[in-house]
Amino acid sequence: MTEQILLSICIVSYNVREYLEICIDSILEHASNIKHEIIVVDNNSKDNTKELFSAKYTGIKFIASDKNLGFAVANNIAIKESQGQYIILLNPDTKICNNSLQNLIACLKQHPECGVVGPQLLNKNDSLQNGLREFPRLSNALIRNSWLKHIPFFKKRIDKYHMRNFDLTKSGYVDQVSGAAMMFSKATLQKIGLLDEMFFIFFEEVDFCKRVRDAGLKVFYFPQSQIYHWGGKSREQDECKIKLIYLESLLKYLRKHHKQYKYLIFIILFKPLYLLSFFLNFISTGLILLFFKIFSLFNNRILLSRRYVKKVNQFNFYKFFIKNKLFQFIVKF
Template identity: 35%
Template sequence: MSSPIALSIIIVNFETPDYTLECIRSIFKNQPSSSFEVILIDNGSEDRSLDLIRSEFPEVVCIETGKNLGFARANNLGINNARGEFVLLLNSDTKILDNSLDRMLEYLFANPEAGAIGPRQLDGNGKLQLSWGGFPTLVSEVLRKLVHHRLSINDLKIRDYLEEKYAGASDVDWVSGSCLMARKKTLLDAGLLDGHFFMYFEDIDLCRRIKDNGWRIHYNSDITIVHYGGVSAKKNILNVLVEYRHSQIYFTRKYYGLNGVLALKAILLVKYSVNFLRWGITFMVDKLFRQKAQTSFAKLLLSKKTLEMVYKPERVVPGLGLDCGRSL
């Protein structure tokens, strides 16, 4: 039997070899002082990702899924194969800085009540990312979107407010799964990530179940990493945005019941009906005046797909009662 180690770092790769290699390089450049392993889950990549990674880092444990399992199920595969007392879920498009791994480990050792910790995350341009928060409601989701937008355009007032309010270690409801460190036992006791989430909301759901087991979730702004963000998603942004809504509906049904789902679907119905008309007219005008219509067509198609999802009957999932119309 393999001997236990302190930390298992799990990275899910789907055709992002350049970013994944940069991520792994940053780990070994800023490696923790404790024993560690890197487990790479390749989620059905059809490019040369694995060949490149194995060539440069033969010490990395590579596990091939053969198909895209989604973020949650791929990470669960990594957790189940992890030898570490602690586990770090790390996106492939992140970059470890300085001694951030040691500091996260030290924090969990020093704070036994903390079930998971997430660091401050900056994008590639140094803009603060909203990688923590409270459990979502219909109202808070609207506010979060507004804050996210203000941060994306580098609104210094919003950034300074968040940096001041959440300076140091803060008790929060969730931290992003793009960089989340926890005790392996904590993850196992929580039941791992819910595989019904293909992408999005699975980290919030996990943190909720960790908190339900009596642990605290901490965000620590004194520890920083870089998260470029959405690298895989940008390759198929339309389907990704629809998947976001699938996960949002599933999360809402799981925690707020049928009434919550009906309220959410009513909001989505109004929003995307208006968008469908708006972008349909814009698309026709663009075509009429021979202008580039890719943007208007993409947004028109997104509105159509979202409306189809809202109207689609929900199927039953054993033990929960909902599938959100998505094959898993």
Template identity: 30%
Template sequence: MTMRGPTPSSRICGACAMRCSVLIVNWRTSELLRELLLSLRRHPASGGQEIIVVDNASDDFDEAAFRREFPEVHFLPQRENLGFAAGNNLALRHSTGEHLVLLNPDTQVTEGALDTLLDFLDHHPSAAIAAPQLVFPDGTVQDSCRSFPWPMSILFTAMRLHIMFPRSRLLGAYRMTWFDHRHTRQVDQPMATCWAVRRSVVEQIGLFDEDFPILFNDVDFCWRVRQAGWEIWFVSEARVLHVGGAGTKKGGAAMFAESHRGLVRFYRKNLRGRTPAIAIALASLVSWLNCVGRTLSARRAAAR
């Protein structure tokens, strides 16, 4: 496991200057990034915010233009694609806020969303992460919460039992198909599209594990948060617009393989010895078959 670099505590004193640091990792979604930055300008967090953008060598990122339009933003352009985990870790090491807000570049914050999440952390001392309700551009609420990927849950999902029995908390466990995302509740792993994170938690458990460069680093982080005794909350009162998959779609079929590798890494790191080996093997096999099937489908579609 690699979690490179110092934890944020090595940089930060006890009294932080800003209420929150907004951390954004951009890869080839610069038009959407601009819209996000404009929304942060319209709806800033009270108590002060700093914005840090790591650009992962995007071919559509005009650094000079962004610096002219957004002088309040700290840009960290990279010469290579660091990935999601390392990109966020870089931003974390440069942050100074009391709390941390991770945002994907294909999001836009709405009025009061940041304050709702930050207030939730302030009023719930056991909460490590507060995640908002994600809304597609057409107003549809996105199903953004999952349970941890226990092998049986993955098998049920592969068998499409969550579609046949969406109200079952057992068969629909992984995708939480029984949950309507209109109520505030504790969850295992909300999508890292938007998180408000308590800085002291990062100081306690460490940064994102860079052995999960693109996918499943958020799942691993949530697992470590829960293992350390903290709570993770989905806060429906906070709403954030989410285009959805703007970055990962540019990765093409390679993202299917990355998802499979991330799941297998997660099992090896966190579930070995906690669940029967045969169950892990079956879930890993199903994940691999799904990866192969989706990759072949994508190639056939591209050839048409």
């Protein structure tokens, strides 16, 4: 009799071959004592990711898309292919250590009230990475995306949303865990459904956790399981586009999970505040770049600094938004 697969590991990749290889090697090293399968869906990478699987990982299920499907759609493809009793959605820029997967499975078995469990995330230097958040609410979305975030009174609200006072060394129930590593059972999936494909990237895991909570289940943070997460390697490749997708996904989430009249009031307030902050930042960033250019006449090495590069990227985003998305933002959202 064939042993049933206990865990399905679903990974979506996009031009992160180097990190994906580290991720898979760590799984093969630390998950050999549990019956598992690895399913990789590649979003049309141009870095020879496909060749990696034909040469090195021939036993892993690899699904190549001819276009970038986004995170939710690609993960749903992997989930539909999965046969495990438990499923973990794992980012390609993660690294498994010791018994992290086994501990997450044990946690779900010990806590049947939990629909989702997430591990403690570690940065490359072993420091703790806070991937926990409260659910986005209309008020904190308004504050975080406008000049209001600079007012001390409102900074407390932002800290609360980011759960900065939460002790990351202790387990507990939370609103949401990071989508970098999120485990749930097939039973939860049958009750909640797949990821909402309305979200291309961002907030699909938040929406999933919200639906878990709405169904009467819990979301659990479990630091006895640790996973390294380099963070956002796929998203670094097109910063302008990613910032816009983040904004679109945030508004889609808020529209989905709030009453229509409340969302309408929010959007009436949000648009002018967001645009005011946007143009103030656009002007200030332009002035800072002008000063950089002036100082570079005396020391051109300043143009190689990280701060200058960051400001250039910000300014490029502002120009891209004005040229391509400003009218759409005013009219459509």
